[in-house]
Amino acid sequence: MNHSHQTRGSRYVAYLRVSTQKQGQSGLGLEAQKVAAQEYLATFGGEILAEFIEVESGKRSDRPEFTKAADYAELANATLLVAKLDRLSRDLHFITSLQKRGIRFKLCDLPEIDQLTIHILAAMAEHEARMISIRTTQALRMAKERGATLGNPLLAVQRNRDTEAANEQRVLKQQAWQSKILKVIDHLEHSEGLSTCQALADALNERGLRTARGAKFSLPIVSRLRRSRNSIMDKGDK
Structure with missing residues (x-):
């Protein structure tokens, strides 16, 4: 096996x-990756300057530890060492971003392949x-064309709920704005x-204040606001 592309003094x-969180806590999967990294060093030499562990759920796309690891590797002129390609990412964007920044990276399970081959994989x-x-x-x-019923049969109910929630949110926002502007009045x-x-x-208007919809104040708008304030006060008196 030709190891000429590695140098004994390499820094990683x-x-x-x-x-998942569960894997992160139990160490399952993590230990295997650490062993892979140690075996890589035993074969090719070099030292690990820093280690970054990402515990992520499948729903998260941002990877703060990956960003730290890439920045560290760039600043230290070191090589990013990853156990397997899928641990780095199946997303081509991650691979490309490293290559654009000139950050070298190696895969423990495929140590002989070059950067171009990694990009192709x-x-x-x-x-x-x-x-x-x-x-x-x-x-x-095709299923839809055959007349199959697709989607959530309760979608209409859900949409109604979503609309109700949005309306409720809008009313609360309007009430909060009204309370503030009445204090100014x-x-x-x-x-x-x-x-x-x-x-x-x-x-x-002279003070640059605007209505909840961003319009200028007019006589009817102020009149409505004062009437609503008076009706609130009347209810309070009763």
Whole structure:
């Protein structure tokens, strides 16, 4: 086996990744990656400067530890050492970003392959993932053409719930804004002696204040606000 592409004084930053919190806590999968890294060093020599462990759920796309490992490798002019290609990423973007930054990386399970081959392997893995997605979409379309009922039968109910929640959120936002603007109107009435709706609207506009929808204040808007305040006060008195 030709090891000429390695140098005995190589410096590495190890990046280890486990897929779930449970694996991260138990060490399953992690230990195997550490052993792979040690065996790689035993064969090719060199030292590990730092080790970064990513514990991620399948839903997360951001990888803070990967970012730290890549930055460390770049600053230390070291090589990123990964147990297996799928531990680095099946996402071609991750591989490409490393190559664009000039960060070298090695795979413990495929030590002899060069950077171009790694890029091709990652591209093939990404292509396969895309083909699975396309095949799934085609199968669904064909099923739909055959008249099969697709999707969630409770989707309409869910949409109604979502609309209700959005409306409720909008009402709460409007109420919060109204409470704040009424305090400003109270202040203008008491401190500046403004009593007409038009004078209050002009004063609000001069101060750069806007309605909840971002429009300028008008006499009818201020009138409505004052009426709502009075009705709240009347209810409080009762």
